[in-house]
Amino acid sequence: MEPDLIRRAQAGDDDAYAILVRQHEEVIFRLAYLMVGDADDAADVAQEAFIRAHRNLKRFDAGRPLRPWLLHIAANLARNRRRSLGRYGAMLGRVFTLAPRVAPSAEVENTQAQQSEALWQAIRRLDRRDQQIIYLRYMLELSVEETAQVLDVRPGTVKSRLSRALDRLREVVLAEFPLLTEGRQV
Amino acid sequence: MNDPQWEAQVEAMARRFEFPPTPDIAGAVRDRIAAPRRTLARQRVLRAAVLALALAIIAVLAVPDWRARALDWLQIGAVRLADEGETPAATVTPLESILDMPGRTTLDGAQAAVDFPIRLPAALPAPDAVFVQHDPYPLVILVWLEAGAPPLSVHQIDTRNVVIKEYTGAIERVEVNRADAVWLSGPHNLDILPGDNTLIRRYVDSNVLLWEEGAITYRVEGDLALDEAIRIAESLE
Numbered sequence: 001m002e003p004d005l006i007r008r009a010q011a012g013d014d015d016a017y018a019i020l021v022r023q024h025e026e027v028i029f030r031l032a033y034l035m036v037g038d039a040d041d042a043a044d045v046a047q048e049a050f051i052r053a054h055r056n057l058k059r060f061d062a063g064r065p066l067r068p069w070l071l072h073i074a075a076n077l078a079r080n081r082r083r084s085l086g087r088y089g090a091m092l093g094r095v096f097t098l099a100p101r102v103a104p105s106a107e108v109e110n111t112q113a114q115q116s117e118a119l120w121q122a123i124r125r126l127d128r129r130d131q132q133i134i135y136l137r138y139m140l141e142l143s144v145e146e147t148a149q150v151l152d153v154r155p156g157t158v159k160s161r162l163s164r165a166l167d168r169l170r171e172v173v174l175a176e177f178p179l180l181t182e183g184r185q186v
Numbered sequence: 187m188n189d190p191q192w193e194a195q196v197e198a199m200a201r202r203f204e205f206p207p208t209p210d211i212a213g214a215v216r217d218r219i220a221a222p223r224r225t226l227a228r229q230r231v232l233r234a235a236v237l238a239l240a241l242a243i244i245a246v247l248a249v250p251d252w253r254a255r256a257l258d259w260l261q262i263g264a265v266r267l268a269d270e271g272e273t274p275a276a277t278v279t280p281l282e283s284i285l286d287m288p289g290r291t292t293l294d295g296a297q298a299a300v301d302f303p304i305r306l307p308a309a310l311p312a313p314d315a316v317f318v319q320h321d322p323y324p325l326v327i328l329v330w331l332e333a334g335a336p337p338l339s340v341h342q343i344d345t346r347n348v349v350i351k352e353y354t355g356a357i358e359r360v361e362v363n364r365a366d367a368v369w370l371s372g373p374h375n376l377d378i379l380p381g382d383n384t385l386i387r388r389y390v391d392s393n394v395l396l397w398e399e400g401a402i403t404y405r406v407e408g409d410l411a412l413d414e415a416i417r418i419a420e421s422l423e
Contacts (some may be wrong), residue, residue, distance in 0.1 A: 014219055021212040029208045035199040043214075044411060050215040116203040119196065138200035157226075163189070170192055 006062040009054070017057070021050050023065055027140055028074045034120070034135045035078035045081055049074035068149035071142075075132060075150065118180050125172045130165035137162055221225035234343075256369055262368050262396045262402025264325075264343040265350045267357065268377075281388040284337055284407075287378075288386075289319045293328075300324040302402055304342060305422040323347045325378075335391040338408035340418070345403045351377040352394065360395070360412065362404075362419045369412050395419055 002023075008016035028049055033042035039172045052073055060069065123134050136147045137158070142171075173180050261267065281287065296318045297304050304326055306313075313328040314337075323344035329337040343349060353376070358369040371393045378386040395406040395415040404422070406415050 016218060017219070018212050018216045021215050025211040026208045028322075029211060030205050033205060039209075042206075043209045043211060047214050047218070051210065051218055053302050054215070054219055112202045113204050116199045119199045120203060134196070134200075138197050139203055141201070166189065166193055166196060169196065 002066060003062045006057070006060065006066060010058050010060070010062065017054060020066060024070050025050075027067065028070055031071055031074050031135060031140060032078045034139060035131070036081055037124070041081060042078075045074060045078045049077050052077070065146075065149075068146055071136070071140075071150045072152065079128065109186065115180060118177055119173075122169060122172045122177045122180065125176065126165065126168055129161065130168055131156065133161050133165050134169065261396035263345040264347045265396050265403055265405060267350060267370075268351045268353050269370075281386055282338055284327070284388065285315055287317045287319075287327060289315055289317045291318050296326050300326055300344075302342070302344065304328070307340065307418050308421040309423050319349075319378075325349055332409075335409045336407075338410070338418075339406070341403075341405035341407070341421070343403040343405065345398060345401050348407070349379050351379065352390075352396075354376070354394075358412075360416065362395070362397040362416055363399070365397060365399070367395060367416075367419070369415070370394040370396070371412075 002020070005016045005020050009020060025046060028043055029046040032045035032049070033039060036042055045170045049070060053070055060066070080146075096157060120139075123131055126134070133147065133151065136142045136150055137144070142150070144155045144158050151158065153161075218307040291299070292303070293312060293316050296316045299318045299320070300317060301324070302407075306328070311330075314331045315329040317329070318329040323346045325344070325347065326342045328340045328342075341350075352370055352374060354370040354372075356371045358371065360367045360369045373389065373391050374405045376388050376390045390407060392407060392409040393412070393415065395412070397404055397419065404419065406418055407420075408415070410418070
């Protein structure tokens, strides 16, 4: 059980912490990937998130679920990383706001996976807060309650922010990714 | 499409998003957690070895080649690596931030004040702050600010000076432009020695890359991974 593993890890049991990392590495890596846009950078961010969590583990309440706390740490690290690399991105040969100005072609749009990829590009047009809440709620499929824990807000705030983020996403899709909605009325 | 339909459409597309495979993060984390313990043990062994080496060198210090080699091992251009336990023999002026350094100027002012070309990392904007000091040879510090992160700085130091001491524990030998360089990871104290029996001490809460090219010692300091620091170093022009 997670609380037992946390208590063992707090007592210095590296094996217990390794199990916790294994249990959560996928969701942490995925959030980092969505936020920084590069698998290698996402792996670095995820690794750093677990290292920082380990350093602060003794202050963590073992009775609470670990995942929202880890996601919160990872989101902060990914945000800093993206900001830093966004600034130095040209020099470092990386581009983080990748969404093309032109809409994807009909050919590109014709598979579901490519639609999802285009959706991601549209989400990346939004501001950071809108992006993050959509990633947590829809792409990582967290509940409203867990999303609220990650963002340290009330569930009602999550719902209102999500509603606004979806409105803005629809505007971006209509303006820049119309083929995403081809055959549908948005 | 009304809001629930749009939300359902987003949900459906998001669910089908294909993520790259998750790498072995648990293994890497485990190695990193164990590394400081190994490093501490290695440092104890290393300190004992350095002491033995120092004793041996004392016996042969009159031999110039041997003395030079010993100093080379501890020094990269104008920067000397020192043990945290050393007691400064000068009046210490602690600095909260690199922005509190004396000698603030502009990039043009700095270039006019030094006799070597100041190199800038390609594609970076102009630095947010520039400092120049002379004692007697120049030291230029370029600073870029980043909200929520330690500043990124590039020091360019006339190697005829020996003006900086890094009190560091973790030292790794790396390469910049295929030449020897040193990577200092983790927080440590830094002393800048203006030469008037005072020193400016600053706590470095990030990592440092040091190397020497021609008559200049370069020092990149920032919250960067090693590969990023090397890319910045190799982009100087």
